[in-house]
Amino acid sequence: xxxxxxxxxxxxxxxxxxxxxxxTLEDKMMKLGQEINESEEIEAIVxxxxxxxxxxxxxxxxxxxxxxGVLNQMGIENAVNSEKPEVYGFISSDVEALQNYQDxxxxxxxxxxxxxxxxxxxNPAWTNLDFVEKERTYQLPGDMGTxxxxxxxxxxxxEIAAKLN
Numbered sequence: 001x002x003x004x005x006x007x008x009x010x011x012x013x014x015x016x017x018x019x020x021x022x023x024t025l026e027d028k029m030m031k032l033g034q035e036i037n038e039s040e041e042i043e044a045i046v047x048x049x050x051x052x053x054x055x056x057x058x059x060x061x062x063x064x065x066x067x068x069g070v071l072n073q074m075g076i077e078n079a080v081n082s083e084k085p086e087v088y089g090f091i092s093s094d095v096e097a098l099q100n101y102q103d104x105x106x107x108x109x110x111x112x113x114x115x116x117x118x119x120x121x122x123n124p125a126w127t128n129l130d131f132v133e134k135e136r137t138y139q140l141p142g143d144m145g146t147x148x149x150x151x152x153x154x155x156x157x158x159e160i161a162a163k164l165n
Contacts, residue, residue, distance in 0.1 A: 005150055025154055026073060032161040033074030042164070043077045045098075046107045048090070048146060051116045058093045058108075065089030067146050070156045079104040089147075095125045102130035107160060111142040138163040 002022055009018030046067045048059040061067035064085040068078040079101045082091055110116055120126035140159050145152035
C-alpha cells in the first residue's frame, strides 16, 4: 500500500504530502496499538466471511495483505501464516480450519444481509472454538476496504482498536 501511495504521490507531484500522511498514519496506528497492547500481547485473525452456495466461507488475511500490515503496525500478530505470499493476500478456508487459530482474537467482516454466523449458531465446529466460547469475536463493518489504500488502513486500525478497548 505504501509503495503504491508513494508512486501515485510522485505522479501527482505530492511526495511531501504523501510522506507526511504516511508518517502520521504510522504514528497513529502505533499509538492505537500501544493503547490496546498494554495488558497482553495480542494475536488476531481477520476474515471476510460470506456464504457461497449455502456454505460458510472465510477469506483469512495472510501476512502480505493490507490487513496484516495494519495489524503489524499496531503491534498485533497476524495468526494466519502461509508458506508463500498469497496472490491476493488471503487464503480461503472453512469453519473447521478455524480450530488452528483458537488462541487468537477473531475479527470478521460480513455483509449485513449475509446470515453466515446465524447459520453457524448451532454448529459445534463454530460454537466450540475457544475464541467463540471466550467471546473474542468482533464484527467489523462489512463495507470496509480491505484491498484499498491509506484511508482504509486508518479506518481498519481505528475499528480494531475500538473493539479491543
